[in-house]
Amino acid sequence: MPDNAVTMNHSSSEESYDMTEAKDFAPAVESPKNLRVSFNNIGDFENASTIDPPENMLAESLSIQSYAGRPRSMSHHLSSKKIPSRRVLKMKARFWRSLMQLAMHFHDWAPPRSPRPAFTHKMSTDTIPVELFFYLPPTYHETLQRNPSHRFPAVINFHGGGFCLGDARDDRYWARVVLEHTNAIFVSVNYRRAPEHPFPTPVDDCVDSILYVQDHAAELHIDPSNLALSGFSAGGNLAFSAPLRLAFHRKMNAIERMPSRPTTSHSVVTDTEANDREGQDHESHNFVTPVHSTSNLLGEQTDTPLRIRTVIAWYPLLDWTMSRSRKIRESRNPKKCLARTFTSLFDFSYLPAPDVAGDHCSPYASPSLAQDHMLRDGLPEDIQMWLCEWDMLLREGQVFADRLDRLGKRIDSKLIPRVPHAWDKSPNPFRDQRAIDMLYTKAAVNLNKVFQNKEGYGPANSMSSLHPTDSIIERQPRRSIVLPI
Template sequence: MPPSPSRIESSSSKSEESYDMADMTEAKDFAAPASPGIPRVTFSNIDGFQNDSAIDDTEDASVDDFEPEPFSRRPRSMSHHLSSKDIPSRKALKYRARMWRTLMSFGMLFHSWATPRPPKPSFTHHIPTDTIPIDLLFYLPPRHSEILSRNPDHRFPVVINFHGGGFCLGDAKDDRYWARVVLEYTNAIFVSVNYRRAPEQPFPGPVDDCVESILWVAEHAAELHIDQTNIALSGFSAGANLTFAAPLRLAYHRKVNATDDKAFSPTSSHTMHSDTEANDYGDHDQETHNFVTPVHSTQNLVRKETKTSLRIRTVIAWYPLLDWTMSRSRKIRESRNPKKCLPKTFTDLFDFSYLPPPDMVGDHCSPYASPGLAQDHMLIDGLPEDIQMWLCEWDMLLREGQVFADRLEKLGKRIDSKLIPRVPHAWDKSPNPFRDQKAIDFLYIKSAINLNKVFQNKDGVGPDNSMSSLHPTDTIIERQPRASIVMPI
């Protein structure tokens, strides 16, 4: 199914320095204001997560002492690159992007050597477009064949993942370690999306590619043995931005309601339970045997009377970019460790590539580019109720992440916001093959256990749940040595 979003025209019909103003205007179809927010929801906290592999106690017990500034409706400023007079040409940006993509591919090759090794995609599907196709990499859970041999009509939940890289670098294979943990702890199908990147495909191209991927998976759910009413979105950095932007774009641009609990509300009476099958996985961690499949199958939930063919259950966002109106210089200035922030070489490449000047219609303020600026009713109705956000203490994106998490909580979302102390942006993507991957997996596992509970339609409250922030009493990973290389994810 070819995508239908507006695109910046190719250089064969326009000069590389020109932009289609009609397309840019079309991207900014903001929804109208709506009713006030719903009541606030709070959760109990959890103490005492333990792990023996490279996990340190927090040196500073005040990791959560940051008080985010309240969200306001004040006039938004232009991101610094949009008012810059020194604008690189599109040709120069393409050259730089291709050079860094090549270098980064070598870095991620070394990254993939860490043990335990990540899985390879089971198969790949290509969604045709007007340029290069959108690649979908499918990773199948270990018991996929066994379950289908027992029940050919079985449906698996699905995690659709968007990689990072500032919208112009990165690859769908970059998150294979996260895929491995998801497969093990949720028994879901994992789909990693190779959306088309900037500068060849600037905003809103990557957002629309992600929307197309979600729709394609839902439309082909039967042949893929996927439960299209049990979808999770995950992403890292730029991909985390897309986990919020894509559902909003899906709801308010494509007019597809994918988060309405009234249209689809699963209950425990529709699930299947088998003690025998549950005991088959007794050798795993005490919580990992509680798979949504086959222990709690949702295949009977795919019913015609629900009047919906798609439901996004949760979002998992790792160190997201949420606000393009704050300049990079301000973000660095307000960060906790400016020396650990990404250098200007990368941020300029990302910014000029994704949101090229001149921004005549204010695309940098669009909720599809800056989800943190979306109107309240868009966040209430366009995003799922359960949301995880993982933020890095030494990241220039920390402040906007905390402000957004605080706002989502006030709007009534079940927000699980975790601050990881003493780590920079892309803390989990080091090219060092001798890094302690088990320590990274500790936080991946914590997130995946919570994801599995959402797939099972649990309420997310309780002393054994992972639905909590990291606290000073928790054991926390100190991700990497101070002098280590951080990938520009």
Template sequence: MSFAGNYIPKLKAPKRAKPAFVRSISTAPQGSKPIELFFYTPPDYADRKKTGRKYPVVVDFHGGGFCLGHATDDRHWARVVMEEVGAVVVGVGYRLAPEHPFPGPVDDCIDAILWLSAHATEYSLDMSQTVLSGFSAGANLAITAPLRFEFFTKMHDQMLSVPSQASDLSRWPSTQALIENSHLEELNICSIVAWYPIVDWTASRSEKRRMSRMPKKTLPKVFTDLFDYSYLPPPDVHGYHCSPYTSPALAPDYMLNEGLPSNIQLWLCEWDMLLAEGEKFGHRLRSLGKNVSETMIPEVPHGFDQSANPLRDQAKIDDLYRQACQGIRDVLKQH
């Protein structure tokens, strides 16, 4: 029986994790809606915190096409990560389009990571063992955020020599924060876990849908239009669609080499219109020497694990999450 066809639920389905506490951080400009950070902590967190020991941290970005969803959507993922990795999971409530289109969500993810770095001691976080995870739009943010850090830490001069990639960055709120921040030396993003990411905005949705393995199973046009017009409304006068911070698949080699960690997991869906670009991106990363674990989950659509269907097989989804956690553990052992 296929994964998609197995709808018989377990008698006792595993419960979603509950955030232990929430913190709000200010955003630019002043007076804007704050970013909320939802902390999921392992059972021994309070006792271990008293001894001064630190936890690896998984910073998670939810999906929803940049305009829907909530930071608590990935609570099943948070539960499995805590169980299998023993890490603190932080769900980032980045601001949503259309009120906050690109580059707003990217800025918010940068601000969240900077805030965690600045408060690492207070919350017993080992930022030298930071993993970024994300689902769909959130997976895009998990890939593009490290590229933004790289702009200021290693590749500043090279980026300025490529005007098409450096244009308008000086006006982004996160730019000055990155320049002034003193906590980046403690930050080491050692892995990315990207679930069915969008990595190329330059190809049309109709083309992606037409080239997919199961067009009838792809996201409906009404949703993809909502996502696309909210996050990157036309006309594309700034060239944002081909920016490495929206389309990391189009980033130059040196950005991907220096900006992304060596270890990356790509979890792709067979019936997703994003499958082909995800596979192409994985192939390119491997050609650059990255250690890419790429898994195509058979016979499932985009967002299969986020379905509201009460009959979905959460136990099988958890098995996939555990496989991803094994990859995280293997990386953390190296650091």
């Protein structure tokens, strides 16, 4: 494949963004000059070479008081005079999908090998069906033999790809780690993609997948009151926008507090013990066992409660009102940002110009623009965000994490130093997958604590802290080859 195809080197991807003409309108509300974004993990870095000080260009945020009237910039794709036809966009999307499928074939060669879906279900729609891929934990059959009424927690995952590329099986390495460390069922959603299905179809497909899991919880042996949402890039956007759309468009409460789960001496682990066990295999972790399951609360009910307990978002896109030119200009390493070839395809496909309805400002497209009460009432209390230092989406992620913290959410926001967007999706089969799995494991162990309803989850007692000695920092190649996720 050519270097400018899917296996692209980000050091050469600074193409055709006209920074001189990227004039941005000021926000609708004058932003205070002294408002800062807190880097929640800044104390974990003592080596100045690992992370820039917080006084850099990323530390100044936009106003978090009002977003409703924020205009888009003049360099925004919705203001472009050269709008590609839907036919051209479809042809480009199909071309890059085929190349990405080939690249992910090589991606899957890296050891340890990822699992295959145990089975699939299909949700019917007005066009093509939406596939759900189910991955089962290692103890699935043994647990059900001991207790056929046991309900497993579940992670519903949304893949990346700029809303128009990617596949539900792209995140199977993440699925493997989740299965090993949480004993949860992993459900990956093949939502319909743009440009064939622009906004809000992918969001609604993700909402429908959550409701599908709830409706079929009994036959799937899933506890619908113990769900987590995860996603990468575009999928991270959907992991935030789906619960908001479920709550305020579908008028369904998925964040309602449930009774506390019963605990025993077997389930109580101190922070020291948990950190000691983090590097061990999955058999040493305290899973949600039949004793701790909420199946006793559900019984044989058909109308089972629904509760989304946490969101895990990996380098999410959160604000469509900011142009790509502005995001690159404000990034820490513009040379490592995605090329315009991909960003233009993503942007025009998902939010077609001219956007008369103002969809780019919708909280279901730009979760960071949602009003305070929507974020407070529509998102779960526990949230993890994993951000990349060399990503054009870093700034909006830091701003959003800071806002969630101000709203009282238990937000665990971590910046991964010196890596570009989608660093973990490299098609290079010789990449250091074990180093990537270390961060996956940190996220999964924290997820397991939420499933078990343990105290102490959050930034103060986080098990996902990064340190300069972490293998992902020492071993990750600087010239990362990544996919346009």
